[in-house]
Amino acid sequence: MSAYQSWGRYPRVEQDARLLYWRHQPLPLAGFDGPVLAYGQGRSYGDACLNAGGVLLPTRRLDHFIAFDPQEGLLRAEAGATLAEVLAFCLPRGFFLPVTPGTRYVTLGGAVHELRGVLTPLLSVAETLQSQAGEAAPDGRVLRRHLPRLLDRLHLLRDLLEDMRDFAQVTPRERTPELLAGLVGEALHLVQDWFAARHLDLSPIRFEIQVPDTIIVPVCRLPVLMAIRNLLKNAIESLATGPTTFRAGSVRVRAALVEAWAVLEIADTGAGLSPDELAEIQEFVPGRCSLKLHGSGFGLPIAHRKIRDHGGHLAIASALDEGTTITVTLPLGPQEDDSYADQRPTTVRTLRPGRR
Numbered sequence: 543m544s545a546y547q548s549w550g551r552y553p554r555v556e557q558d559a560r561l562l563y564w565r566h567q568p569l570p571l572a573g574f575d576g577p578v579l580a581y582g583q584g585r586s587y588g589d590a591c592l593n594a595g596g597v598l599l600p601t602r603r604l605d606h607f608i609a610f611d612p613q614e615g616l617l618r619a620e621a622g623a624t625l626a627e628v629l630a631f632c633l634p635r636g637f638f639l640p641v642t643p644g645t646r647y648v649t650l651g652g653a654v655h656e657l658r659g660v661l662t663p664l665l666s667v668a669e670t671l672q673s674q675a676g677e678a679a680p681d682g683r684v685l686r687r688h689l690p691r692l693l694d695r696l697h698l699l700r701d702l703l704e705d706m707r708d709f710a711q712v713t714p715r716e717r718t719p720e721l722l723a724g725l726v727g728e729a730l731h732l733v734q735d736w737f738a739a740r741h742l743d744l745s746p747i748r749f750e751i752q753v754p755d756t757i758i759v760p761v762c763r764l765p766v767l768m769a770i771r772n773l774l775k776n777a778i779e780s781l782a783t784g785p786t787t788f789r790a791g792s793v794r795v796r797a798a799l800v801e802a803w804a805v806l807e808i809a810d811t812g813a814g815l816s817p818d819e820l821a822e823i824q825e826f827v828p829g830r831c832s833l834k835l836h837g838s839g840f841g842l843p844i845a846h847r848k849i850r851d852h853g854g855h856l857a858i859a860s861a862l863d864e865g866t867t868i869t870v871t872l873p874l875g876p877q878e879d880d881s882y883a884d885q886r887p888t889t890v891r892t893l894r895p896g897r898r
């Protein structure tokens with residue numbers, strides 16, 4: 543029995559593990575033509591890293607850093623290095639990873655593999671369509687079944703990549719005076735357009751917008767617009783009853799001035815969160831606690847980061863089956879905390895994704 547398991551330690555399977563030591567050496571597969579699978583840290587849920595009856599290639603010994611360019615923030619490393627090792631190397635040099643999962647004990651190979659979870663079904667649908675294209679009379683039923691899946695996956699992939707980019711992007715230091723009511727109105731339009739483009743009917747949802755048109759906030763427009771849009775999208779999705787249906791409920795947006803702050807409250811009467819879910823979601827780690835049907839798990843962490851970059855705060859109150867209220871506070875003038883965005887490029891920079 544191999545000692546190589548997945549995070550849940552189940553199932554236990556027989557597999558022949560052949561360790562990799564040097565990246566230039568040929569794979570130790572002479573005479574074997576069965577199924578072969580790479581193994582990182584075994585932190586994947588389920589059996590993604592198990593290969594019953596086949597050969598497993600543990601990669602942990604392939605943990606060397608190959609090159610580092612401090613000007614570009616570009617690190618080349620072997621696939622078996624863990625995010626913890628990358629952080630131990632790059633943090634003292636003033637760099638941080640643009641995106642991190644909920645555990646740092648995963649290998650680079652295992653982390654990159656995650657995108658394959660989206661790409662693999664895409665490939666299989668594309669292969670089905672290709673085989674139909676070769677038929678004299680393509681089967682309309684097959685096309686009708688597979689093309690929507692293909693489009694759905696492509697949208698998902700595009701959204702995911704955009705979210706990753708938005709999360710990693712540093713907030714510019716420029717601030718312009720913006721009408722809060724204008725930002726909320728535009729964010730609501732963006733979000734309603736997003737649902738309309740997917741033919742999702744939001745008519746059961748009542749929107750109550752009470753934002754005085756006297757509140758002006760000094761912000762970098764796009765990141766704050768993005769933050770409000772994400773929070774509204776989450777509020778709407780909390781009322782989903784299925785992939786395309788929503789139940790009756792409300793999304794209420796209110797704003798007020800409290801001393802030197804603009805306070806914006808986004809409250810829904812949706813599914814709400816249990817205390818455990820609330821605790822997890824308040825860590826603002828992308829990809830965690832994805833309770834939504836259309837989400838990548840980046841929306842709230844992006845909003846939190848963009849608000850924090852403005853010296854603001856984001857607080858969450860939620861009760862299961864009652865709803866969630868997000869309270870965003872934005873300073874009306876420059877704040878000491880706001881220097882975060884100015885300092886980040888010089889103190890802690892993010893490593894860049896490499897080009898092949």
Ligand SMILES: Cc1cc2nc3c(=O)[nH]c(=O)nc-3n(C[C@H](O)[C@H](O)[C@H](O)COP(=O)(O)OP(=O)(O)OC[C@H]3O[C@@H](n4cnc5c(N)ncnc54)[C@H](O)[C@@H]3O)c2cc1C
Nearest residue numbers: 580582583584585586591621643644648649651652655829
């Ligand atoms: C506590 C915890 C928190 C987590 N939080 C998050 C999170 O916030 N966001 C998120 O997205 N995920 C999260 N995960 C999931 C985790 O990031 C993934 O499962 C990741 O793939 C695990 O990496 P690993 O090195 O352990 O890979 P393994 O579990 O060993 O392998 C995972 C898959 O990657 C493949 N693979 C591994 N190395 C290579 C390689 N060199 N070349 C090709 N394929 C390879 C394997 O064949 C397998 O299919 C979390 C997991 C845990 C346990």
